[in-house]
Amino acid sequence: MRILHTADWHIGKRLHKHYLYQDFDLFIGWLCDIILEEKIELVLVSGDVFDLANPSAEARKQYYQALLAIKNLNCKLIITGGNHDSPSMLDAPKELLNALDLNVIGGLPEKIEDCIIALPQSKNPEIVIAALPYLRDADIRQASDGNTYEDRLKAMRTGIQLKFDAAANWCEKNYNGIPAIAMGHLYAAGVSTSESERDIQIGNQAAFKAEQFNGYFKYIALGHIHQPQQVKAKVPTYYSGSPIQLSFSERKDEKRVLIIDTEKDFTPKSITIPKFRNLKKITGTLEHIKNKLTKLTWQGTLTTLIEIELHEENYSLKKLAELDTLISDFSLPNFEIIKHRAQFSNQQLQTGDVFSGKQKLEDLKPKEVFESLLNQESYLPEEQIELRQTFDELYELLHTTD
Template sequence: MKILHTADWHIGKKLYKKDLYQDFDLFIEWLCSLVKTERIEVILVSGDIYDISNPSSEARSQYYRTLLALRDLKCKIIITGGNHDSPSVLNAPKEILKQLDIDVIGGLPEQINDTLIPIKNELGKVEAVVAAIPFIRDADLRNMGDAHDYDSRLIAIREGITAVFKEASDLCALHYEGIPAIAMGHLYAAGVSTSESEREIQIGNLASFEADNFGDYFSYVALGHIHKPQQLTTSIPTYYSGSPLPLSFSESQDLKRVLIFDLEDHAVTSVEIPVFRKLIRIKGELEHIKQKLQSLEVQTGLNSFIEIELQSVQHDANLIYELDQLVSQFECSGYEIVKQKISFSEKAPAMTDFYQVEQELENLSPQDVFLKLLEKSTFEPEMKNEIISSFQEILEEVNQGN
């Protein structure tokens, strides 16, 4: 029996206000093909199904279409909630989904026994059991009431999470003796490498969970929350599958993947996910950015998203204007600039740099302040005259309005 592990779908995610619905559809199309080729019998999705707790109707529709596409492949599907998910939203259709052989556990049940899901073969024999543990919220932990300060809260969270996994493994051993057990989890483990797109979890990630606390009973631990795929150093196979799509520009170089766990020999296979859309970061001075944009070659498929960061030493209004012009005039088939920003290593001059300390700003006219600022700019004389003229027109309109 082959079990596929994925997580952090973040359906409905926007990258700088750009929808990623097409990207996710392409991922699911690829995933369905992989399931057929590898004859996958179980799919585990370890949390953060949606990007926000109250997803849009379009995001919910894509989620249900995805489940139907996977269900048509005759797979057992187990889904747990993440820190981005609302347990009530995920749990709402769970009884209907259960009839389609799709188990959903949006939040931690009162009885840990309810997280145990047996996996049966075609003959009805239980071949494995999954402890489908979702994101554990502070309110789920029984010992949190004893925590009265910051340090005791950290200890209580770590001990509480450890206790949940310990109880789950004990119940697996009690009710499914001799049958391989797999745990699902959605948490921040100590020592992992993160990206810019993960939301902090449980006191700013300080309550990190030691991987050894999963114990040594489970045959495999399928984790979610961290978007960069990685294996934890522990006595049992413990993996973050990572997100299937890059969800921030910091993930643009990550090799996205799903994992396949073979129940027969306990082998773990990493399968790389194709890149459906490139994320390109361009940093440097203006000329460097121009050269990089001019060197782009026309491409087909989903538009590549570009993030530009102009870097300069001193604050220069001309550079801001030139970058705006460069971005507004950029045209290259297959590419789209979705973010531009400017960083100056030297702080921009403040008003106190322009006037003597004894001068009060309230004693100066708006035009005095504006002209003083303009004196320090690097605009050409002709441009300065145009700016002054525009400012005077705006000032007149404001005065007339008063």
């Protein structure tokens, strides 16, 4: 069987108020071409289908259009929920999607066997998929797991391993001899991250060691990390990465999908996704920025988005005003400046300036705001550690409660 692994679609993503709907449409069009060219029989999407738990009408429309486009190619599709997704929202049309032979598992079912999908049919399968979605705290921790921070981290890592072990054991017991693939959405220790990923599993502190994955599986199809990469484990374990650039930190990433041919082996072939849009970051003095803006050349299909960072030695209101004027007067076809900020070596911004026009609140991550406030208070080191741990847990709870 020929299988394609992708993840982290983040439909409805907004990059500094600029929606990436066009980018996703172009990716799906390209993906459908690849499905036909490579004779793909099964597509795996390992979590974070949407960027928000309550996606917009436009994002939902794109999602269902993508499902139908892949379905019309006579290709099987298995989707699991990620930490950005609402399990109930993904699971709501379950019966309808099952009637269309589309498998979507938004949240962890009560029975592990409900995550197991045998293909092309359960009576005579060629492959078995353990489709585990993002494992929330309630899925993997018990009330008796301990109250200290270290106890909670250990319980979370152990809980993740137990779920994958349970899935592997069920596959081995009921489909012995049939190759099994696991899908997962988690943060593995030692991986390279980008700015667009939201911390999970207690601020990424409960990093799961990939060596803990059950060796029964032939391949682990992971999601959550947007930079495509292999993870060192007993079996081939890969993050496919996000198909489009979701932050300026990903502007140089080579996006890809992975293809497994089970008749050969389970080492995937990588296929590069075309770059439909360029992201450009210009950093330097005011004169350097002016010079770079005059030498821009357009490539790609969509408008190039630009982020500007002014770096000057001494604080200057005049240069801030010149930068604002430069941004407001900028007009070049196929280019758009969507974010700018200023930094001065000899004068840090005051607290009031952090939330001024120079650095907007919506451009800051919640952790950055929290750290800024924390650093203004006279807490003991051990108190700061406890407050950071509490913040991480509350933040994750806020974004993973359905």
